[in-house]
Amino acid sequence: MSYKNSKMRAKDIALIGLLSATITGGKLALSFIPNVEIVTLLFIIYANVFGIKRTFLVSLIFTTTEIFIYGFSTWLIVYYFVWPLLVVLSGTLGKKVKSEYGFAILGGIYGLGFGAFFAVAESFFYGWAYGITYWVRGLPFDIIHGVSNFILILILFKPLQKVISHQGKRIILD
Template structure:
């Protein structure tokens, strides 16, 4: 292809589509590789980094493709809807935070956010489960999952420490706007 920045359907370039596919593949491998550790996976951190540096649409597309692909292997069910909802909110919040001057350059606020994103994911998923499954007692149900939310947040924190020095530089070098 002569011009890798040729727009497809008006808003994505061929380069965007290629990077979305590559990032989705990396997220699928990352989620699958860490599935033996409950709620510890690199995908939340990746979705946040993509949303911070490349915007809501790209983060959302990678998330949508990752969740649908991995749930084909790990099990598709009503929980897929709660995962999609919870990650969509996290991506939206990440994108919103990227609009705060300096947030994308400061690591401490980002570390706090990725840690809290594990708890936000758990809370939103519990809310979705409450609606879908008709759970009668929300707070006991939610509080039973705090351990897993803590694992999720701690995993996000560690993956952020590993990925945040690399991913933004890769984006700047190979996927400029």
């Protein structure tokens, strides 16, 4: 029986917990720099190395962990949507895109559009005028987010993917 068709094993559960912790730790480590994060990079790599199913679960655990750290608010709804969406896009594109440039473009666009996702959610709670104001006011941060995602992915994608893929395959197949 192939591993892909088998049920989740204890190793998978431990791996998902470890990957969730690395994303949370990575976000916290860079939290002193506004809108510069490695969450996007790690989700893209994890989706391509460990698959959409496992990484989708990682995104849900990461978001739930964020609630414990930052509290409950309207941003939560967006996080439960935006990170799983990135996982699905990354895992799907990973079969077609083999270059770090394609993933850097995805990360850059994702960072640029991040505020727009939140603006839509905020509009449901506080009205469209507030949502548009929220988005426009955050554009400088979205630009920083998009550019930093692009640069980080361009520089770190290949070396991190190589290490994570090598070590990850050993964990999965053992």
